[in-house]
Amino acid sequence: MAKASTLTNMTVTLGAIAFLASAMLSAVFVFTAEPIRKVAAAKVDRAIGDVLPPFDNSPAIEMTETKIDGRTLRLYPARKDSRPVGIAVETSTGGGFGGEIRLMVGFLPDGRIYKTAVLSHAETPGLGDKIDARRSTFSLQFEGKDPATFNLAVRQDGGDVDAITAATISSRAFCDAVERAKKVIRN
Amino acid sequence: MIKQITNGIIKENPTFVLVLGMCPTLGTTTSALNGMGMGLATLFVLVLSNMAISAVAAHIPGKVRIPAYIVIIAAFVTVLQLLMQAYTPALYETLGLFIPLIVVNCIVLGRAEAFAARNPLAASACDGLGIGLGFTLSLTLVGAVRELLGSGALFGLPIVAGGGITIFVLAPGAFIVLGFLMVLFNKISRSRQ
Numbered sequence: 001m002a003k004a005s006t007l008t009n010m011t012v013t014l015g016a017i018a019f020l021a022s023a024m025l026s027a028v029f030v031f032t033a034e035p036i037r038k039v040a041a042a043k044v045d046r047a048i049g050d051v052l053p054p055f056d057n058s059p060a061i062e063m064t065e066t067k068i069d070g071r072t073l074r075l076y077p078a079r080k081d082s083r084p085v086g087i088a089v090e091t092s093t094g095g096g097f098g099g100e101i102r103l104m105v106g107f108l109p110d111g112r113i114y115k116t117a118v119l120s121h122a123e124t125p126g127l128g129d130k131i132d133a134r135r136s137t138f139s140l141q142f143e144g145k146d147p148a149t150f151n152l153a154v155r156q157d158g159g160d161v162d163a164i165t166a167a168t169i170s171s172r173a174f175c176d177a178v179e180r181a182k183k184v185i186r187n
Numbered sequence: 188m189i190k191q192i193t194n195g196i197i198k199e200n201p202t203f204v205l206v207l208g209m210c211p212t213l214g215t216t217t218s219a220l221n222g223m224g225m226g227l228a229t230l231f232v233l234v235l236s237n238m239a240i241s242a243v244a245a246h247i248p249g250k251v252r253i254p255a256y257i258v259i260i261a262a263f264v265t266v267l268q269l270l271m272q273a274y275t276p277a278l279y280e281t282l283g284l285f286i287p288l289i290v291v292n293c294i295v296l297g298r299a300e301a302f303a304a305r306n307p308l309a310a311s312a313c314d315g316l317g318i319g320l321g322f323t324l325s326l327t328l329v330g331a332v333r334e335l336l337g338s339g340a341l342f343g344l345p346i347v348a349g350g351g352i353t354i355f356v357l358a359p360g361a362f363i364v365l366g367f368l369m370v371l372f373n374k375i376s377r378s379r380q
Contacts, residue, residue, distance in 0.1 A: 005248035013247055017255050021262035028266045035273035043276070122284070129284065 043119065044104070048088040051106030051115040052078045055085050066184050073184050084109050089181035090119065095173035098122030101131070103174070105142075105181040112146045116178065121170075128170030138164050138171065147182040188313050195317025201294045202325035202365075203372040208294040212326060213361040215285050219342050222330025224278045225285060226323025230316070231267055232289050236260045237303040237315035244304040256299045261290045294322060325368075332364050 041060070048059050059076035066073050074090040086109060092102045101121040106114040116139050118132045130136035141162060142150075152175050153159025156168060163171035201207045211229070216222040239259050247255050268286050271279040279286070289295060298318055303311040334340055337355030339347030354360045 005250035010248050010251045014251050014255055014258070017243070017247075017258050021258050024262055025265055028269050032269045032273040036269070039273065039276045 044090065047090075047104040047117045047119055048076050048078070048106075050117045051088050051104050052086045053080075053108075053114060055080045059088060066187075068180060068184055071180065073181065075184065086114055087185065089184060091177045091181040091184075093173045093177040093180065095169070095176050096121060096123055097128045097167070097169045097173070098124065101170075101173050101177055103177045103181070105178055107181070107185050110146075111148060111185065112144060113142050113178070114144075116142050123167070123170045128164070128167040130164045130167060131170050131174045136164060138162075139174070142178060147179075147185075152179040152182060188309070191310060191313040192317035192320065195314065195319070196321040196324060197376060199318070200321045200325060200372070201318055202322060202329070203369050204376075205294075205297075206369075207297060208292045208322065209365075210288060211285050211292065212329065212365065213358065215282055216326055216330035216333055216361060216364075217356050218334040218338070218340075219327055219331035221281055222326035222328075223323060224275075224282050226319070226326040228267055228271070228282065228286060229289055229292060229294065229322050230319025232260065232263045233295055233298060233319040233322075234312055234315035235263045236295055237298055237311040238308055239263075240299045241303040241306060241308045241311035252304070253296075256296060256304075257290065260295050260299070264289045294318060329361070329364055329368060332368065333360055336360070336364070 045060055052059075055078035057077075057079045059078045062077050064075045064077075066075060071092055071094075073092075076088040076090070078085050078088065087107050089105045089107065090102065091105055092100055094100055099122050101123070102119040104117045104119055106116070108114050116133075118139070121129065121131060123129045123131060130138050133139045145160075151159040152161065154161045154163040154168060154171050154175060156163065157172065159175065161171065161175050195201070199205055202212055208229070211225050215225040236256075236259055240256055243255075243259075244252075264287060267289075268279075268283075271282075271286065298314060302314045306314070331341060333355045334342075335346065335351070337351045337353060337357075337360055339345060339351040352360075355364065
């Protein structure tokens, strides 16, 4: 049965368990770092294809980085037959309900949004995760919109975006990320 | 040993008899494959945490028992999360948000307290395996019924043309299916006695 508890043995035991646990975690982390990086790169490639019309160059190789509001945004220019067909912008926001949300937003040469895709998020399952196009039609309302005339904010904040019911914070964060991508495209 | 395994599947089935771990049960069983994935993920954590806790339980002072168990369980869950991210990215996409919740799944902590802490290593591993299998089978069953009724498919293979009744894929469908399966399970297991 359990031992009697003293300050010393409680501290030592918990410390030892935490130490062993972190040792195990570091080992697994190092071991899985490379495969995880590859999976993430493949995901970015797929997202670029999802948010832009067909192209024949490799946007991931021609990627450029821009800093705005203290965040790094990545721009992936896409071309077909050497003519630009659009730019995919990897954007992010820290305003999500579960922290950071990362999106890929495709812009056409005329400035309109073509499509959007969620790269990663930690929103509540069943509520905020509806920002993902597989879970609800929320993100589809951005398609084909020109940010010059379409106010990228939820209606509660005076914008043109219908927020997800019971997930206004997630919807607001999504708009924030798209807005940031727009700013970069404008410059 | 065998008894410990069947015990987890039938007599102490975590879903239909103990009614534990309802959050992942209701949340992830939108399809048979998702249910099975979640069940296997929990099984992995259960077996490892049961073994680890059984090995160290005698050395842990009573008052820090729960935090110690939680650290052990959380470590295994994070290992699982990293492995899934690296090797089963598609499954991780659909289950990802629920994986960290395994830490607070009452089945895992429940078995640590009720079984692993007071039983030898091998028996604890078998108990984890049994309960984990019971959980996996239950989740697969709930997922299969919901997928069949909700999208007219089974394990992703279309069976009924034209889809299904959408509500069974949504949250209310989870409660309805779980309720009816629970009635069925208890009726069968009672008539056997």
